[in-house]
Amino acid sequence: DICRPERAHRHTSHRPTAVWPRDQDICRPERAHRLAAAARWARIVGAVSSTIGDANTTACATLVDEWVRCGVSHAVIAPGSRSTPLALALAERSELSVHVIHDERAAAFAALGVGVATGVPAVLVCTSGTAAANFHPAVVEAGLSEVPMIVATADRPPELRGIGSP
Numbered sequence: 676d677i678c679r680p681e682r683a684h685r686h687t688s689h690r691p692t693a694v695w696p697r698d699q700d701i702c703r704p705e706r707a708h709r710l711a712a713a714a715r716w717a718r719i720v721g722a723v724s725s726t727i728g729d730a731n732t733t734a735c736a737t738l739v740d741e742w743v744r745c746g747v748s749h750a751v752i753a754p755g756s757r758s759t760p761l762a763l764a765l766a767e768r769s770e771l772s773v774h775v776i777h778d779e780r781a782a783a784f785a786a787l788g789v790g791v792a793t794g795v796p797a798v799l800v801c802t803s804g805t806a807a808a809n810f811h812p813a814v815v816e817a818g819l820s821e822v823p824m825i826v827a828t829a830d831r832p833p834e835l836r837g838i839g840s841p
Contacts, residue, residue, distance in 0.1 A: 735764035742825065743770050747798055749789045750774070753782040753809075755802020757829035762800055779806045783813030786824055796823035803830045 738761070750765040751774045752758070766773050776782035779801050789797035801807055807828040817824040 731760040732764070735760045736767075738827075739764045739768055739771075742798055743768060746795055747825065748772060748795060749786075749793070749797040751776060751782045751786040751789065751797050751799050753777065753779040753799075753801040753806060755806055755829065757802040757831065758800050758827075761827060761829065765798065765800065779809035780812065783810040787813045787817050787822060790817060790822040790824050791820075794823070796825045798825045798827060800827050801829070803828065 748770065749772045752762045752765065753776055754762055765771055774782075774785060776785055782801070783799055786797040786799040789795075799810060801810060807826075810826060810828075814824065814826060816822070
């Protein structure tokens, strides 16, 4: 009887050497109830996440459509998890030359160089937090030199701010 560890070894000559921890006893009714509630909640969150993901994908694709319509031909991506929907939307467009540069500061100066060389803004993409701060020197240079640049940074959703979320 797996749900009753004290009975599991009833017919053997030796007793178990380890005691079944109470917090791992999934056969206790209150624990089973909590697990079932957690499973229901995970299904709800998964459905909401899927809907939010679909909305993000659509919004990013629409934004990229407009940039392409306005003549943007280059995108510089410093990849990160929060900016993935936008990075994927950019990568899916054959009209764009996509440059992936892992160092944010170098990516920003590459986008600045594209703007200087072509006179058309490059889209510069990064994730949230300090990644955007690393764009600052190139963005200041672009502003002072009147070089066109489109900067798109991702951010944590409001429910994940201020709670130590990565």
